[in-house]
Amino acid sequence: MKRFTYIIKRSEVEGVLSMPDYVGIIEEAFRLTGRGGVEMPPKIYLSFPRGDLRCMPAYIPSLNIAGMKNVNVHPGNKDLPAVMGTISLFDPETGYPLAIIDGTHITNMRTGAAGGVAVKYLAREDARTAAFIGAGTQARSQLAAILSVRPRLSRVAVFDLDGEKAGDYATWANKKFKVEAVQAESVSAAVKGADIIVTTTPSRGPVLFSGDVRDGVHINAVGADAKGKQELDPEILKRARVVIDNREQASKSGEINVPLSRGIIRTEDIHGTIGEILTGQKPGRQSPGEITVFDSTGLAIQDVTSALEIYKRLLADPEREKKLEKIDFLS
Numbered sequence: 001m002k003r004f005t006y007i008i009k010r011s012e013v014e015g016v017l018s019m020p021d022y023v024g025i026i027e028e029a030f031r032l033t034g035r036g037g038v039e040m041p042p043k044i045y046l047s048f049p050r051g052d053l054r055c056m057p058a059y060i061p062s063l064n065i066a067g068m069k070n071v072n073v074h075p076g077n078k079d080l081p082a083v084m085g086t087i088s089l090f091d092p093e094t095g096y097p098l099a100i101i102d103g104t105h106i107t108n109m110r111t112g113a114a115g116g117v118a119v120k121y122l123a124r125e126d127a128r129t130a131a132f133i134g135a136g137t138q139a140r141s142q143l144a145a146i147l148s149v150r151p152r153l154s155r156v157a158v159f160d161l162d163g164e165k166a167g168d169y170a171t172w173a174n175k176k177f178k179v180e181a182v183q184a185e186s187v188s189a190a191v192k193g194a195d196i197i198v199t200t201t202p203s204r205g206p207v208l209f210s211g212d213v214r215d216g217v218h219i220n221a222v223g224a225d226a227k228g229k230q231e232l233d234p235e236i237l238k239r240a241r242v243v244i245d246n247r248e249q250a251s252k253s254g255e256i257n258v259p260l261s262r263g264i265i266r267t268e269d270i271h272g273t274i275g276e277i278l279t280g281q282k283p284g285r286q287s288p289g290e291i292t293v294f295d296s297t298g299l300a301i302q303d304v305t306s307a308l309e310i311y312k313r314l315l316a317d318p319e320r321e322k323k324l325e326k327i328d329f330l331s
Contacts, residue, residue: 003328003330004328005096005100005329008325010102013105016314022112022306023113023145025113026113026305026306027278028305031278032301032305033246033275033299034274038059038061038301039059039061040058042252043253053072054070055070056069056070058299058300060304060305063308065089065304067304068088070085070088070103072084073225083107084103084104085103085106085107087303087304089308111138111296112143112145114274114294114296116142116145119146121274121277121284122241123150123218124218127153129156129194130143131156131159131184131194132158132169133187133199135165135168136200138200139198142220142222154179155179156170156182166183166184169181187208191213192212195217196218197217197219199220199221200222203230206231210239213239213291215291216290218285219240221254221255224254224257224258224295225298226253227257232293234258237255237256237265242295243272243274244273244274250297255295256270
């Protein structure tokens with residue numbers, strides 16, 4: 001029987017799944033990690049003079065799928081996105097490549113969705129205000145995901161070192177989601193009174209300090225995704241219930257990597273993984289006054305499950321399927 005490998009471009013990926021779709025997929029992906037049975041080594045990094053390349057494999061027996069994401073991070077790219085990727089899906093029984101899918105849009109959406117899942121289970125249900133430190137592409141995805149699980153959110157403040165970018169973000173948020181969105185002059189001003197704080201910067205030192213973080217806040221720490229990166233004052237982590245997505249990966253490249261390596265916090269100080277919370281092995285938020293932190297490093301299972309759903313939906317639609325490029329990989 002002749003087999004084909006589908007080549008699925010970004011324009012064919014966009015619009016297949018809504019943000020609520022991604023939130024549901026990522027929530028189930030976290031549950032799968034919490035139950036075990038997923039083969040998922042931590043990311044492998046190749047470091048370049050001004051960026052890096054990451055390789056992220058996962059095998060999910062219950063879904064009969066394996067996949068690999070290759071993704072770069074090059075902050076400051078002028079004519080290209082800072083993050084670009086491809087996701088390859090494989091048949092575990094034969095190893096045949098089923099599809100090579102643009103991963104740039106999926107990476108953005110699934111990362112935002114992971115933040116949405118964290119807010120759903122860790123933020124206060126009465127959260128009404130959010131602050132964003134960093135106004136790039138991921139900050140937009142995070143807001144969309146948060147609003148899908150906290151639709152009564154009504155006010156957004158944003159700070160970015162690039163004031164024009166922050167202003168554009170506030171205008172976009174107001175127009176797209178009809179929320180009150182304001183540009184703040186400092187991190188302190190942005191987070192004042194916030195119920196949810198999202199950090200999405202490439203910083204290698206704290207940008208959010210304990211003195212500016214009030215009790216009851218939930219924080220999505222998204223920017224620290226490689227060794228040496230850090231956005232939060234370690235004193236925040238010492239005050240908070242800290243939840244991570246993967247122990248090994250977060251310890252090496254997440255928000256906790258720097259304070260762990262310096263002995264400021266211990267592995268025993270980490271409450272657990274989001275998968276353990278979703279499967280009932282660990283409790284989530286325990287009181288309105290506690291601080292919760294989600295350390296998001298990004299897992300291969302998020303990419304593979306999202307890409308698999310897109311692949312299935314496209315192939316199930318005859319009109320869309322016939323427009324896809326496909327190759328006989330072995331010809």
